[in-house]
Structures are given as structure tokens and as C-alpha cells.
Amino acid sequence: MTPAIQEPILRVEALRCYFPIRRGLLQRTVGHVFAVDGVDLEVPASGTLALVGESGCGKTTVGRSILRIVDGSAGHIWFQGQDLMALSQEQLRPLRRAMQMIFQDPMTSLNPRMRVRDIIAEGLRSFDLVKTNAECADRVASLMTRVKLDPRQMMRYPHEFSGGQRQRIGIARALAVEPKLIVCDEAVSALDVSIQAQILNLLRELQQQDGLSYLFIAHDLSVVRYLADWVCVMYLGQIVESRQTEQLFADPAHPYTRGLLKAAPSIDPQNPTVTARVQGEVPSPANPPPGCHFNTRCPEVFDRCYTEEPDLYPVSGGGTSRCFLADPHHVPTPR
Amino acid sequence: MKRPLRQLLESCDPVILDGGLGSELERRGVDCGLPLWSANALVTSRDTLKQIHRDYIEAGAQIIATCTFRTTARTFKRARLRDQSEPLTRLAVQIARQARDESAAESALIAGSIGPLEDCYRPDLVPSDAELRDEHAEHAERLVAAGVELLFIETMGTIREARIAAEEAKKRGIEFAVSFLGAKTGAIYGGESLRDALNAIIPLGPSALCVNCLSPLVIQPLLDKFLEAMEEVPVLSRVALGVYANVGAITPDFTSPIAIEIGPDRYADFAKEWHKTGFKLIGGCCGTTPDHITALQKVFRG
Numbered sequence: 001m002t003p004a005i006q007e008p009i010l011r012v013e014a015l016r017c018y019f020p021i022r023r024g025l026l027q028r029t030v031g032h033v034f035a036v037d038g039v040d041l042e043v044p045a046s047g048t049l050a051l052v053g054e055s056g057c058g059k060t061t062v063g064r065s066i067l068r069i070v071d072g073s074a075g076h077i078w079f080q081g082q083d084l085m086a087l088s089q090e091q092l093r094p095l096r097r098a099m100q101m102i103f104q105d106p107m108t109s110l111n112p113r114m115r116v117r118d119i120i121a122e123g124l125r126s127f128d129l130v131k132t133n134a135e136c137a138d139r140v141a142s143l144m145t146r147v148k149l150d151p152r153q154m155m156r157y158p159h160e161f162s163g164g165q166r167q168r169i170g171i172a173r174a175l176a177v178e179p180k181l182i183v184c185d186e187a188v189s190a191l192d193v194s195i196q197a198q199i200l201n202l203l204r205e206l207q208q209q210d211g212l213s214y215l216f217i218a219h220d221l222s223v224v225r226y227l228a229d230w231v232c233v234m235y236l237g238q239i240v241e242s243r244q245t246e247q248l249f250a251d252p253a254h255p256y257t258r259g260l261l262k263a264a265p266s267i268d269p270q271n272p273t274v275t276a277r278v279q280g281e282v283p284s285p286a287n288p289p290p291g292c293h294f295n296t297r298c299p300e301v302f303d304r305c306y307t308e309e310p311d312l313y314p315v316s317g318g319g320t321s322r323c324f325l326a327d328p329h330h331v332p333t334p335r
Numbered sequence: 336m337k338r339p340l341r342q343l344l345e346s347c348d349p350v351i352l353d354g355g356l357g358s359e360l361e362r363r364g365v366d367c368g369l370p371l372w373s374a375n376a377l378v379t380s381r382d383t384l385k386q387i388h389r390d391y392i393e394a395g396a397q398i399i400a401t402c403t404f405r406t407t408a409r410t411f412k413r414a415r416l417r418d419q420s421e422p423l424t425r426l427a428v429q430i431a432r433q434a435r436d437e438s439a440a441e442s443a444l445i446a447g448s449i450g451p452l453e454d455c456y457r458p459d460l461v462p463s464d465a466e467l468r469d470e471h472a473e474h475a476e477r478l479v480a481a482g483v484e485l486l487f488i489e490t491m492g493t494i495r496e497a498r499i500a501a502e503e504a505k506k507r508g509i510e511f512a513v514s515f516l517g518a519k520t521g522a523i524y525g526g527e528s529l530r531d532a533l534n535a536i537i538p539l540g541p542s543a544l545c546v547n548c549l550s551p552l553v554i555q556p557l558l559d560k561f562l563e564a565m566e567e568v569p570v571l572s573r574v575a576l577g578v579y580a581n582v583g584a585i586t587p588d589f590t591s592p593i594a595i596e597i598g599p600d601r602y603a604d605f606a607k608e609w610h611k612t613g614f615k616l617i618g619g620c621c622g623t624t625p626d627h628i629t630a631l632q633k634v635f636r637g
Contacts, residue, residue: 019530019531060526064525069525069526070525070526090464092463096459100459101459105519108518108519111455112621113357113358113367113372113621114369114454115369118369122453122457123457125370126460
């Protein structure tokens, strides 16, 4: 469990998302893709939890499960006192307004056939939050101003805006229904480094003004340092390290986190860094290696990693690491 | 149950679909303001709509989709207009049938177009199961009553909505196809995999499964995943796959929401490759014009 530094607005417990693999004439289930395999996390109220990992690690599935765009297989998602996993789509509807999402690619996540006014107003209309077209236009203008777009451009189409401006449209769209929690799914990944910083600044400013909570999903650690209070690192469907942000950057406990940190580019456009990838390929989540799932890529692997699966062990300064190196009973036996 | 699409698929490879309707209405000067979008033409520009259907049929389209993507009761409520969903759905089918009757070209099938109830790009706003079931049932019922020959459930961004719309089509004993809105990542737009989409829809008995409304420039990963997913389906359960891409993109003049980036001949080149890899229904989505369909006709029928 991630110890939240404030009272959590969202608590995820033992979330599992398994997708069956079917084969043969009778489409028998011959295995499962373990997209999310027992994830616990807490998003602090008015704070930010970052969920970080390489492509395919399951982080996006966690975000979409929270919004019930995809259904989890097991576990609990507690939000405003209710377990979202136990609610029907009908029961979920009133809570949907409180949870919004900013999607990854601003070039393709906005309907190209809609004017910006209508894109931003979609949620207002869907939840019946405006009574007249004039009221709707006023609300859209105000939202555009908040995200630093010119309201006079509300009749334009998405293709008339730059990537950064489109992501501001995506943010205004999410803000329109006055949510409490926003899932930001790789919200800056498709943007140039200089634009990333502007969008992160905007997200932080809006958080300070409205007390918003963010679940910030990213593949690159450098972008979360600035915004996140707490970071969970995911690998093959599991959390492998969960730490307060500054502690994680100062003293990463898990070899995978250390690898990601080496691979993280700087978001300072004046000071770009050359990056190195974590060595090797991510194994298939349908067939994770026995023992520690990271053992095929870990530079610090030893015998025990091939035979036992590590738990989450407490690390100094708070937080946890899923590595035997953090096991207080571990006796080092290098290979 | 009559299966005119399956019959067509047995005799033609590929089956050619029509092209964009809403974008073509806009290109011809029809105001397609939201939320009614293409349904505006049923009130303001019926002759233009009929002419577009005729142009597609004469260009070689073997299936034309009715102008019913946004004629649901929900859309009229959203527009704060008197509910005209039933008469306008009926009218849209009549116009498509008249276009076919008046066309000099060979006959085309009339497919009732069913879109997502909310904006295609908002998987988080997909209504509850009960609302989906009631509203898709109503829309499907009206299309069948008006005389469509099959239903085309299209631009679906979530499996949940596609499945419920397909179940409602199946209940009405009419042949149907389902098309998913894809994402560049190779998943369907809401993030679910095509494999899961196929597992959910194929047991309902669609005659074809398609992906639509992604640019040919970025659609390939999606098509690869689609083919891979179908490979895993037992041979006897497999159905025809289709693709109809959009050709809209950013242009410097900003004169149209769907500016044409990929011309007819280039689009036909993409289509040839899609057909080679196994796609058996090919048409166009937003931004494509009758000229794009003519180009398909030329490359596939000489």
C-alpha cells in the first residue's frame, strides 16, 4: 500500500486485470495476459500520484480501470466512499463527473469534426450543467482563459491549434465538469520538451487553484519529478517501487527505477541530456519470468531472483521496493 | 435471416463501401453544426444528400450508409430541439433508397448507420448499459422499419457500446457489421485490444468487422493487430475484415475541418495494400469523396 502524505481521494487495493488468451476451434482459454497484477496505490487529495513505467507495463490499464473504461478482474477502487468496482454503469454515472481523463495524444484525442467550443462543452451538456447556449459559451470562454487559450478561437477546429494548445483544450475539456480527480494518461509525452514544461506548470497551477488530485501516468520519470508528491514505478503489471518523489530520485531502491532514472531525459530545454534505455526487452505479460519478473533485465540479479518472487519490502525513509536487496532478511550472495 | 452482405462478399473481393458523408456535405457547403452534424442535411439539404449518395453509387460503392449517424433522440435532446429522431431516421433511409433507385449504376445495399450515442472521442462518457440498450434498440428498430438491408454499427470506441448495439441488431434478425474507431497504438480508441473486441462481437454473428476513421498514414499498426487478432479466431468463426480510413489533416488554409491530405490515387494505393493483406471491405471515412471511391473502383475493378 502506498502511504499517502495526505488523506487519499482514491485508494486502489489489489487491482487485477487479466485478459484471457483463447486458442483453438473451441476458443478455450489457454492462459491470461496479466496486464495488472495486484496493484495497490493511493492518490492524495489535492496531490499527485505518478504511475511510471515502460510501455506495456499496465499503467494505462490501471488508469482506465479506475475510470471503468475497462473493467478490472478483481480488487477494489475506493473513491468518495464507494467501491467503483462494485458499482454498475448506472450507479457509476454520478461519479463520472468527479473523475476525468486527459488523454495521451492531443493530435488524435480531440474529435476533428468538432469546434473547440463543442469539444469543451461536451461534458457540460452531457451532465446538463448549462441551460442555454449563451451560458455554455460563457463557461467555455472562461475555461479557455483558465488554460491560457484565447476564447475568441472557440469556433476553430482542433487542427488549427499546435500540439501544446490542443493539450490545453484537452485540459479545459476535463476541467469543464469540475472534477475532483483527473487521470492524466501520458498527458505530455507527445509534446516537445519546452511545451511539456508549460503544460506541467499549468497542471500545477490548476491544482493549487482548485485543489485537484492527479493520477499522472508517464513512461518517463523526469516529467513527474516536478509535479508528483509520490511515485509508483510499475513493471509487468506490478508496482516495484513506491516512494515519496524526492526520496525516489535521491535514493532509488529498485534496480529498475535506477535504470529508468538513467534513461530519463531532462525536461530542461537548456540542458538536454543524452539518454540510455533500460537494457533488454520487457517480457510478455502473458508469460512473465518465474521469480522476480525483472530478472531477465536486472544488472544486479542473483540466484534467489530466479526462484522466489519478491514481496514489497519497506525501505528507509518510507515507501516500498519489490526487490530482495530491500529484504531485511536478505543475505547477499552475488552470482 | 437474409444476408445480402455475405452474398456480396462471396461474389466480390473486395466489396467497395462509400466514402465520407458528413465531411462531403460540408465540402458541398451544407452547414453541419454539432450536435446534429450530418443530420442537419435532412432538414436543410435533402437534395444535396441524395446527390452525394448517388455520386457514391455511381462511383462504384456497393454499400451506402444512411445519414443516421446522429439521428438519435439523444442528439435532438442535446441540441435542445423537438425530437424528430423517428421521422428523420425514416427520411434518411428513404433518401438513400431514392438515390439508389434513381442511379444509373448497379444496385447498392442500403446500410443503416449507427454511431456511438455520445461523442466518438469520449469513451469516458459512454452511457450506462441500460441507456445504451434502450437507445440502440430504438434506433435499430427504426432503421429496420424504414427498410435498411443491413446495419452498420460504426466508429465504436468501446467494446461495451459495440457489443450492446450488436446485440440489439441481432435481436432484430437483420444482418449487421461492426466497425471500431481505432487508435494509433493499435488498440481501439477506448484502450481495449482488438482481440478482446473480436472475442466480444464475433459470437453475436456479425457479417464483417471493420476499423474506421484513422489516417492511412498511421493506421498500419491497427491493421496489423486486427489481422493478428483474427488469426487467433477459429477458422469457422472468422468473418470478413474491412477498413475505411479518413484523409483529413491539418492544412494551412483552415477552410475546412476535414481538409483533404490524401488524394484519390494515393488513397487507392493504400487500399491495394490493405486488400493484399486480407481486408475484404474497403471504403472511405471522413474527408474521402466520390473521387476516392472512383479510384478504388479503378484499381479493384479495372
